[in-house]
Amino acid sequence: MTKHIHVSVAWPYANGDLHVGHLAGAYLPADIFARYHRLKGNRVLMVSGSDSHGTPISVEADKRGVPAREIFEHYHERFLLTQQKIGISYDLFTHTDTENHHKVAQDIFLLLLERGYLYKETQQLLYSEIEKRFLPDRYVEGECYICGYPDARGDQCDNCGNLLEATKLINPRSKNHPEEHLIVREAEHYFLDLAQFSDQLLAYLESHQANWRQNVVRFSQNFIQEGLRGRPITRDIDWGVPVPLEGWDEKRLYVWFEAVMGYLTASIEWAHNTGDPDAWKAWWYNPDAEVYNFIGKDNIPFHTIIWQAELMGIDGIYNQQEGNYNGCHIQLPYNVPANEFMNIEGKQFSKSRNWAIWVPDILERYQPDAVRYYIISTFPETHDSDFSWDGFLNRVNNELLAAWGNLVNRMLSFAYKRFDGKVPAYDALTYADVQIINRVELGFGEVGNLIEQVRLREALQTAMALVREANYYLDVRKPWHTIKDDPEDAARAVYTILKVIDNLKTILAPFLPFSSQQVHEYLGYNGQIFGDIQIEEFEETTRSHKALTYDSAPAVGLWLKSSLLPGQPLREPKALYQKLEPEIVERERSFLGAPRDEHAIVP
RNA sequence: GGCGACGUAGCUCAGCGGUAAGAGCGAUUCACUCAUAAUGAAUAGGUCAUAGGUUCAAAUCCUAUCGUCGCCA
Numbered sequence A: 001m002t003k004h005i006h007v008s009v010a011w012p013y014a015n016g017d018l019h020v021g022h023l024a025g026a027y028l029p030a031d032i033f034a035r036y037h038r039l040k041g042n043r044v045l046m047v048s049g050s051d052s053h054g055t056p057i058s059v060e061a062d063k064r065g066v067p068a069r070e071i072f073e074h075y076h077e078r079f080l081l082t083q084q085k086i087g088i089s090y091d092l093f094t095h096t097d098t099e100n101h102h103k104v105a106q107d108i109f110l111l112l113l114e115r116g117y118l119y120k121e122t123q124q125l126l127y128s129e130i131e132k133r134f135l136p137d138r139y140v141e142g143e144c145y146i147c148g149y150p151d152a153r154g155d156q157c158d159n160c161g162n163l164l165e166a167t168k169l170i171n172p173r174s175k176n177h178p179e180e181h182l183i184v185r186e187a188e189h190y191f192l193d194l195a196q197f198s199d200q201l202l203a204y205l206e207s208h209q210a211n212w213r214q215n216v217v218r219f220s221q222n223f224i225q226e227g228l229r230g231r232p233i234t235r236d237i238d239w240g241v242p243v244p245l246e247g248w249d250e251k252r253l254y255v256w257f258e259a260v261m262g263y264l265t266a267s268i269e270w271a272h273n274t275g276d277p278d279a280w281k282a283w284w285y286n287p288d289a290e291v292y293n294f295i296g297k298d299n300i301p302f303h304t305i306i307w308q309a310e311l312m313g314i315d316g317i318y319n320q321q322e323g324n325y326n327g328c329h330i331q332l333p334y335n336v337p338a339n340e341f342m343n344i345e346g347k348q349f350s351k352s353r354n355w356a357i358w359v360p361d362i363l364e365r366y367q368p369d370a371v372r373y374y375i376i377s378t379f380p381e382t383h384d385s386d387f388s389w390d391g392f393l394n395r396v397n398n399e400l401l402a403a404w405g406n407l408v409n410r411m412l413s414f415a416y417k418r419f420d421g422k423v424p425a426y427d428a429l430t431y432a433d434v435q436i437i438n439r440v441e442l443g444f445g446e447v448g449n450l451i452e453q454v455r456l457r458e459a460l461q462t463a464m465a466l467v468r469e470a471n472y473y474l475d476v477r478k479p480w481h482t483i484k485d486d487p488e489d490a491a492r493a494v495y496t497i498l499k500v501i502d503n504l505k506t507i508l509a510p511f512l513p514f515s516s517q518q519v520h521e522y523l524g525y526n527g528q529i530f531g532d533i534q535i536e537e538f539e540e541t542t543r544s545h546k547a548l549t550y551d552s553a554p555a556v557g558l559w560l561k562s563s564l565l566p567g568q569p570l571r572e573p574k575a576l577y578q579k580l581e582p583e584i585v586e587r588e589r590s591f592l593g594a595p596r597d598e599h600a601i602v603p
Numbered sequence B: 001g002g003c004g005a006c007g008u009a010g011c012u013c014a015g016c017g018g019u020a021a022g023a024g025c026g027a028u029u030c031a032c033u034c035a036u037a038a039u040g041a042a043u044a045g046g047u048c049a050u051a052g053g054u055u056c057a058a059a060u061c062c063u064a065u066c067g068u069c070g071c072c073a
Helices: A020-039 A055-064 A068-086 A099-114 A194-208 A214-225 A255-259 A262-274 A297-313 A368-377 A389-418 A431-452 A456-477 A479-485 A487-508 A513-522 A583-591
Strands: A004-009 A043-050 A092-095 A118-128 A140-143 A170-174 A183-192 A290-294 A342-344 A385-387 A532-539 A544-551
Touching: A004 A020, A004 A262, A020 A043, A020 A290, A020 A342, A020 A368, A020 A385, A020 A431, A020 A456, A043 A068, A043 A262, A055 A068, A068 A092, A068 A368, A068 A532, A068 A544, A092 A262, A099 A118, A099 A183, A099 A255, A099 A262, A099 A297, A183 A297, A194 A214, A194 A297, A214 A297, A255 A297, A368 A389, A368 A456, A368 A513, A385 A389, A389 A456, A389 A479, A389 A487, A389 A513, A389 A583, A431 A456, A431 A487, A456 A479, A456 A487, A479 A487, A487 A513
Parallel strands: A004 A043, A004 A290, A043 A092, A342 A385
Antiparallel strands: A092 A544, A118 A183, A140 A170, A532 A544
16 A cells, blocks of 8 residues: 655755765665665655754854855755765755745745734843844854853853853853944744643654654653743744734744744745645645654754744644545644764764864765765764764675675676676576575565664675675575586575575665665666666755755655566676775874865756 | 763674574685785684672663773763
8 A cells, every 4th residue: 555654854954065974874864764665665855955044144244244144055055966976866855945934934934823822022132232233042142141261152151161141141242343332122023832831742752752763752841840841933033934914024933933834845845846735735734644844852852842832833824725634633743753963983962172073074985875884884873972083994895895896796797797788597596595695585574664663774784694695695605616517506505696686686775775776777677676866956936955865756666576688788897886995094084073174966 | 970871702893681692804824826915714712890689581771899981970
């Protein structure tokens, strides 16, 4: 039965390049999951986009003295190119500064207001006369009211570590204009009344306890039990989605409130782009659809609590008219498989100290599947993990290349050279031949189950164990030996191993899409296992934007056993993976913590 | 300060109450030569952070301590 699977992926702030933590936390898991379900024949909608708003972008813009729009457009463009290169197969990767996102976000705001889930409250905030605006906490410094440290930040003191309230700082001053003494002014803001959803949220968590990751459930329950307080959803800034009310022109929706809506707004945009504006409802209002949120652990409360509350509050939105799903409730996430963090050489990622591995940089030097393989094999699914360069070297050379790449290379070139460039014909198969084929065919179920449970590291390990069994089989059957005096038997073994490789290519395809495609071609098949990841431009009324899209038309891949035909012409194989030199470890380490030049990304 | 997670072979990790603690990589030895010296087999390697406790039975549950990290104040 065809299922509708929605893959929602965390939205990166467009204030810097993607680093391996992004891949490990959300994008690669989501991509593997989406590719698998597409091979299964399920209807997948995988969406995400750049978070165009938010203070980090304004901070970066101020630092460089350029408008916020320039920063987000620059990094949005780089996100598109980077993810295309590493093969993250979004149906739509858009951004939050589209007319569509603004409109849907404003509609959501108004609906929540109408239904009584928002309330107004007056806040005390620091105001700058020079800049004529209220200052976000990150723009404020002053003396810590707990320890007396003179250079405490608006939100936290670096000396005593306490979180601070900016308005309580002694002699608060603006970062941009340190000579100005800031004053406290009152400002009116809207708040999301989360407490109204407490019981509903707890019940929702309860009902998913069995299939969710333990840490996600516990963390969320804890968060709710500590008491949900209202959270401000508007701010006195000029970069963001305008508040759609008379007299509120100076204010914007708070980014945390508006960005998570992207899962819904991007689905709506996708439907619009495909020419069937209601198509998104097959996921969002279909009771049989499953929605998965792929995020990092820092995002857990926003997805298991705030976004859920927003969804509960807007149930029925855009679903009043007659249609297939009229009367159905909006779909809450079926699972939120949050990953933990990936550290770098034992230390935590830090943008400011450049303790980071930037994805566009490593893609200049390494194959996308090599990067994918290493990161998947160290996915932080149960706790924080570590990216180390000698780990990368070892995993790529000793596992990916030695076991899988070499298996493909040794047998495809053997078949190509010794069997006239064709899949050998055989009379009958031996017991050992049938055994290995059966063993590997079981892998479709084993690996598939693990992927469905989002245990992706284990899924890859299980697939690699099958690769090792295939190598063992060859050691027993030795076609390079039997071909000398029993070519019939060599033909049986070579046919068998090609069929095994054909199966393994499919099982590995969600993880290693680029090399699986190569194997597919070496085996003599035409067509693509997966569709194409494209960059498209979309026009709206007043502006246009670029986005990643997925064209499934050319895809022929299916999560099915090989039915390789004897006599099928092979193509001359080349090595799948480049062997890495031990020198790379020291070289790559030397980039950590050193100043970085941002290079243009070559597609 | 409160809450929570984690600490298992040289490395990366699995196991989370029940046969004598597992995998991959690395190491050693042997076999093989189709292959990017890749592959296969065998062997070595652990007082499961420390100290108490519960239990017929604990890496697995409880308490404390030490260390690492996260969230909240």
